[in-house]
Amino acid sequence: MNQSLVIIPTYNEALNVDSMIERLFALYPDISVLIIDDNSPDKTALVVEALKTKHPNLFLIKRAGKLGLGTAYVEGFKWALLKKFKFIAQMDCDFSHDPKDLGRLITALYDGTALAIGSRYSGNDIRTKDWPWYRLLISLSAGFILRLFTGLKIRDISGGFKCFKREALEKINFDNIISKGYVFQFEMTYKVHAMGYDIVEIPIVFSERVYGKSKMNLGIVLEAFSVMFRLRLKKLLNQLN
Ligand SMILES: Nc1nc2c(ncn2[C@@H]2O[C@H](COP(=O)(O)OP(=O)(O)OP(=O)(O)O)[C@@H](O)[C@H]2O)c(=O)[nH]1
Numbered sequence: 001m002n003q004s005l006v007i008i009p010t011y012n013e014a015l016n017v018d019s020m021i022e023r024l025f026a027l028y029p030d031i032s033v034l035i036i037d038d039n040s041p042d043k044t045a046l047v048v049e050a051l052k053t054k055h056p057n058l059f060l061i062k063r064a065g066k067l068g069l070g071t072a073y074v075e076g077f078k079w080a081l082l083k084k085f086k087f088i089a090q091m092d093c094d095f096s097h098d099p100k101d102l103g104r105l106i107t108a109l110y111d112g113t114a115l116a117i118g119s120r121y122s123g124n125d126i127r128t129k130d131w132p133w134y135r136l137l138i139s140l141s142a143g144f145i146l147r148l149f150t151g152l153k154i155r156d157i158s159g160g161f162k163c164f165k166r167e168a169l170e171k172i173n174f175d176n177i178i179s180k181g182y183v184f185q186f187e188m189t190y191k192v193h194a195m196g197y198d199i200v201e202i203p204i205v206f207s208e209r210v211y212g213k214s215k216m217n218l219g220i221v222l223e224a225f226s227v228m229f230r231l232r233l234k235k236l237l238n239q240l241n
């Protein structure tokens with residue numbers, strides 16, 4: 001795992017970040033972890049700073065304010081490519097993604113696969129724990145519409161637990177990314193697929209966050225559809241990457 005990096009964007013995750021970092025290093029002692037914090041008012045970054053002395057493979061990028069999940073990942077991916085990591089993973093800080101599953105995502109790329117997605121819906125199953133019905137309805141309907149419009153066969157098209165092989169990330173023009181927020185997950189998967197790479201879905205159980213406040217809102221859904229139409233148009237005009 002010493003060629004692997006996991007990027008974790010944080011906004012107000014002071015209650016989760018400590019245990020998440022400790023858990024990751026306990027499971028994968030030679031992995032690297034990059035936290036991208038958007039000046040969280042709850043001082044998430046201070047918790048991370050304190051852990052840096054204990055974990056030499058822990059890195060922190062502090063940004064000036066809440067600039068969105070998509071831009072946080074772009075910054076993380078650019079950093080990872082400068083550092084020569086071979087496997088670059090991403091996950092949430094709130095334990096919705098189980099750190100125990102991370103190893104399965106990374107090892108799924110040991111063959112020719114370019115992207116492994118921790119999938120809540122593969123095998124026509126639903127593995128979300130404690131999600132309110134409306135949340136599941138939004139996620140499933142958004143997935144259905146995204147698949148219909150793009151032809152993508154991925155069941156979990158908006159999931160945020162993933163691992164990319166370096167080669168695929170190197171081919172993405174990050175200055176051309178249009179998503180600012182959560183729809184970034186879809187945009188990246190769509191681009192990797194459009195480049196002809198193999199994508200695999202690894203079944204995971206997704207649990208509702210225990211600590212911290214949910215950030216889901218209507219704006220997120222609206223951004224998703226706006227990005228979907230723009231990406232589809234770009235694909236038709238051959239300007240996707
Ligand atoms: N740096 C940064 N991180 C963010 C931002 N928005 C969300 N995050 C982090 O991205 C990850 C996913 O966000 P979540 O809020 O868990 O998204 P979600 O799972 O769809 O919704 P809830 O868990 O219900 O809030 C978490 O680690 C957040 O702290 C942001 O604008 N900037």
Ligand SMILES: [Mg+2]
Nearest residue numbers: 092094096209
């Ligand atoms: Mg969450």
